[in-house]
Structure formats: structure tokens, C-alpha cells
């Protein structure tokens with residue numbers, strides 16, 4: 216049996232984010248990566264305390280609920296609330312070491328956009344992340360891949376363009392992937408909501424409903 220036919224035991228995709236709020240850019244990217252890389256699942260992990268950036272506007276409970284509603288019904292998409300349950304600053308490395316204990320042999324792929332990759336060397340113990348997982352970096356409009364400097368060197372050193380290799384090695388590579396370019400961001404959405412505009416079609420309908428009913432972003436300009 217080839218590694219590619221072992222889909223149920225295939226790589227575990229991890230999609231972390233503040234998700235303040237979750238939008239079609241996240242969802243479509245996760246969906247395309249799951250299919251393109253034959254991931255067994257994509258685990259959506261909302262950040263509890265992002266530490267290095269402004270605190271989210273929506274509560275952790277509401278962000279969790281928005282992700283739950285957004286992914287409902289999509290086979291392979293799974294909600295994981297461990298970073299919200301954990302106290303202190305959320306660190307990807309802590310999440311990965313827990314997941315590695317739960318899945319000792321499995322390939323784990325951290326999915327992230329090119330903008331997040333641009334800041335990767337500021338992540339806590341970033342070098343150690345490769346002992347736990349691969350990075351799968353999705354293109355994002357406005358964020359060309361690095362062509363020089365330490366990130367470009369890291370990309371060249373760890374490049375893993377072959378999907379079979381992502382399946383057979385449990386960690387250590389960087390795979391860069393084009394996805395449908397969607398110029399949607401949570402920052403733009405929050406601005407749109409504060410201005411009183413309708414987020415329809417930028418977020419799934421149930422997410423739009425909970426945003427409107429809770430008024431979680433409207434409160435920002437009171």
C-alpha cells in the first residue's frame with residue numbers, strides 16, 4: 216500500500232488562528248489544502264491568548280462558536296478548543312507537543328498563510344517546530360514568497376514540494392502551495408462591521424447571524 220492510499224491515517228492538518236472572525240479566506244484555504252495534500256483532517260484551533268498582538272475583540276467563547284458553526288457539516292474539518300482551554304499565552308509549540316504525544320507516528324502539517332510565515336521566526340522556539348511538524352504555507356494576496364534573507368534560506372533548506380514526502384515523513388519540511396487568492400482579512404471585516412456594513416458572503420451565513428445577534432464587533436465603536 217502506498218503512503219498516498221493511507222488517507223485515513225494521512226497527515227493531520229492544523230489550522231490555527233485568532234479567527235476574529237473566521238472568514239471565507241480561512242475556510243477555502245483549509246478546504247483546498249485538505250484536498251490538494253490529501254490530509255486526513257484539518258483541525259481548527261482558535262488561539263486562546265495570542266500574547267504578541269492586540270487581544271481579540273470577540274470573546275474566546277464566541278470565536279470558538281463561530282468556528283464551530285463555520286465548519287459544521289464539512290467532512291474532515293474538526294474543532295479543537297485546546298488553546299482556549301489552556302491558561303497563559305497560546306504557543307504553537309505547546310499544541311504540537313501535545314498532539315505529538317497523542318499521535319506519535321503521524322505526519323502533522325501546520326497550515327498557515329504567507330503573511331503568518333513572514334513572522335514565523337518570531338514564533339516561540341520556531342526551530343523546534345520542525346521536530347514536531349511540517350509547515351504548509353498557502354499563498355495570500357499581498358504577500359509574495361520571500362526570495363532573499365533568512366526566510367528564503369529556510370525555505371530552500373527545508374523545501375518539501377513532494378506530497379508523498381509530506382505523508383511519509385512525520386515532520387521537518389516546508390511545502391508552499393497556491394490556493395485561490397482571496398483578499399479577505401479579519402481586520403477588514405472588523406472595520407466593515409464597525410462601519411455598520413453587512414459581512415454577507417465574506418463569512419458563512421451562520422457566522423454572519425451570530426455576529427449580528429451578539430453585536431460583538433459593533434461594540435468596538437461605542
Ligand code: ATP
Pocket residue numbers: 231232233234235239240241244326327328329330331332353354355356397398399400401402403
Ligand atoms: P487579522 O486581519 O486579524 O490579522 P487574518 O484574516 O489574518 O486576521 P488570522 O486568524 O490571524 O486571520 O489568520 C489565521 C491564519 O489564516 C494565518 O495563518 C493566516 O495567514 C491565514 N489566513 C487568513 N486569511 C487568509 C486568506 N485570505 N488567504 C490565505 N490565508 C489566510
